[in-house]
Amino acid sequence: MKKAARKTKAKKTRITLPGSKNISEQIAQMIRVDHAGEFGAQRIYEGQLAVLGKKTSSMTTQIKHMASQEEEHLAAFEKLIVERQVRPTALYPLWHVAGFALGVATAMLGEKAAMACTVAVEEVIDEHYQQQLDALDEEEPQLRKMITKFRHEEIEHKNIGLDHGAEDVVYFPLLRAAIRAGSKAAIWLAKRV
Ligand SMILES: [Fe+2]
Ligand SMILES: [Fe+2]
Numbered sequence: 001m002k003k004a005a006r007k008t009k010a011k012k013t014r015i016t017l018p019g020s021k022n023i024s025e026q027i028a029q030m031i032r033v034d035h036a037g038e039f040g041a042q043r044i045y046e047g048q049l050a051v052l053g054k055k056t057s058s059m060t061t062q063i064k065h066m067a068s069q070e071e072e073h074l075a076a077f078e079k080l081i082v083e084r085q086v087r088p089t090a091l092y093p094l095w096h097v098a099g100f101a102l103g104v105a106t107a108m109l110g111e112k113a114a115m116a117c118t119v120a121v122e123e124v125i126d127e128h129y130q131q132q133l134d135a136l137d138e139e140e141p142q143l144r145k146m147i148t149k150f151r152h153e154e155i156e157h158k159n160i161g162l163d164h165g166a167e168d169v170v171y172f173p174l175l176r177a178a179i180r181a182g183s184k185a186a187i188w189l190a191k192r193v
Pocket of ligand 2: 041066070122153154157
């Protein structure tokens with residue numbers, strides 16, 4: 001009984017987002033971060049397809065599939081940015097360049113390295129979206145529904161990467177650690193700028 005009560009209490013605890021004063025500011029910050037993240041994701045795949053796009057393989061087919069889902073994610077957050085008059089990230093030019101560069105660099109290392117990039121990024125995004133869902137609790141059912149759907153698609157992307165040899169890349173642990181750190185830094189920055 002006591003355990004159940006503790007569980008309920010824990011569920012109600014909100015994650016306090018940095019620099020936010022109230023729930024509507026927290027939600028605006030979430031939309032800004034997610035919009036920036038989905039933009040970055042789209043740019044990663046654009047970079048990968050700039051290198052690998054002319055090849056016909058099951059990997060490029062999968063990259064195109066993931067890229068089209070990222071476009072949908074980005075469009076949904078773009079719509080929210082406009083509807084709710086949320087200030088977009090001021091670091092748009094950085095994500096434009098950094099996302100594309102990461103996509104090009106990993107694709108140049110090979111298709112499996114491109115997949116390893118997806119695995120590393122999506123691991124972070126999966127955790128990030130789950131934290132947002134926990135923080136939203138029962139607020140914003142529509143936004144929750146959207147984030148839940150996108151999170152499942154990001155997990156699908158991660159599994160596509162794993163199924164396509166991401167872990168076969170010799171330096172996978174190193175690449176994964178570097179990209180994870182970069183993605184976490186990007187989220188940290190997008191929350192603030
Ligand atoms: Fe996405
Ligand atoms: Fe994704």
